[in-house]
Amino acid sequence: MALKTRIKKLLPNFFLAHLGIHDGIGKFSFDKNLDIKRDIQTKYGFNGDLLEIFTNNKNKVVHKWHHYIPIYDRYFSHFRMKKIRFLEIGVSKGGSLQLWRNYFGEDAIIYGIDIDPNCAQFNGIAGQVRIGSQDDPKFLESVIHEMGGVDVILDDGSHQMDHILKTFKFLFPKLNDGGIYMVEDLHTAYWRNFGGGYQSKFNFFSFVSELINDMHHWYHFGGVKHPAISSFCPAIHIHDSIAVFEKEAVHEPTHSKIS
Numbered sequence: 001m002a003l004k005t006r007i008k009k010l011l012p013n014f015f016l017a018h019l020g021i022h023d024g025i026g027k028f029s030f031d032k033n034l035d036i037k038r039d040i041q042t043k044y045g046f047n048g049d050l051l052e053i054f055t056n057n058k059n060k061v062v063h064k065w066h067h068y069i070p071i072y073d074r075y076f077s078h079f080r081m082k083k084i085r086f087l088e089i090g091v092s093k094g095g096s097l098q099l100w101r102n103y104f105g106e107d108a109i110i111y112g113i114d115i116d117p118n119c120a121q122f123n124g125i126a127g128q129v130r131i132g133s134q135d136d137p138k139f140l141e142s143v144i145h146e147m148g149g150v151d152v153i154l155d156d157g158s159h160q161m162d163h164i165l166k167t168f169k170f171l172f173p174k175l176n177d178g179g180i181y182m183v184e185d186l187h188t189a190y191w192r193n194f195g196g197g198y199q200s201k202f203n204f205f206s207f208v209s210e211l212i213n214d215m216h217h218w219y220h221f222g223g224v225k226h227p228a229i230s231s232f233c234p235a236i237h238i239h240d241s242i243a244v245f246e247k248e249a250v251h252e253p254t255h256s257k258i259s
Helices: 003-010 013-019 036-044 049-055 068-079 095-104 117-122 137-147 161-174 186-190 204-215
Strands: 085-089 109-114 128-131 150-155 175-183 235-239 242-246
Touching: 036 049, 036 068, 049 068, 049 095, 068 095, 068 150, 068 175, 068 242, 085 095, 085 137, 095 109, 109 117, 109 137, 117 128, 128 137, 137 161, 150 161, 161 175, 161 204, 186 204, 204 235, 204 242
Parallel strands: 085 109, 085 150, 109 128, 150 175
Antiparallel strands: 175 242, 235 242
């Protein structure tokens, strides 16, 4: 019996959570004999274009959690059929860039970055691909400069906590006003081998909690920890394994009585 299996049998879930022991995502795999489209329609009440684009995908592999599809559409739909600038961190098999091209339309400027040199083969097909690390500010700066700015950023990269945080702190201030920054697959925030852990200070959601406190600094005396971000982030949305940050100037709240 594997050591991890033995430990799981001996320790209660509370201690397993703090040890960062997990089964990965294998147990959540959808039965290949069932209808993906119907599953998403039934569970999430979603029947938009992105569902058709995802379920009819061909040629290049695209791997998405089912509940992500309506979430993407909720935050990205108003960018469709416009000359927006979209950056995806993590290219993998190239299928995701293909999905976004079909979703956003031909006028969209779409870039993907990946540390794997093999991803260069997807350059110029559904978007531009640049090889480099999301952990490298100079590389990120060069990509944003080449794009001419950025409206939407989707971090589906290494999923390592230090990479996610460093990338976010560098790129969010560069996001255009009205833009969206989305980080996905944040179940990894609870796993030690990704630099996180349950209630760990390195868990990305610990940082998000600080941003929420910053958002409400008007009402407490703790100050603002991350002004470069919090001064331009009026809304944060949390979903299962996804965090969404809106980019816009933040104004001091005020209220009125009208009769």
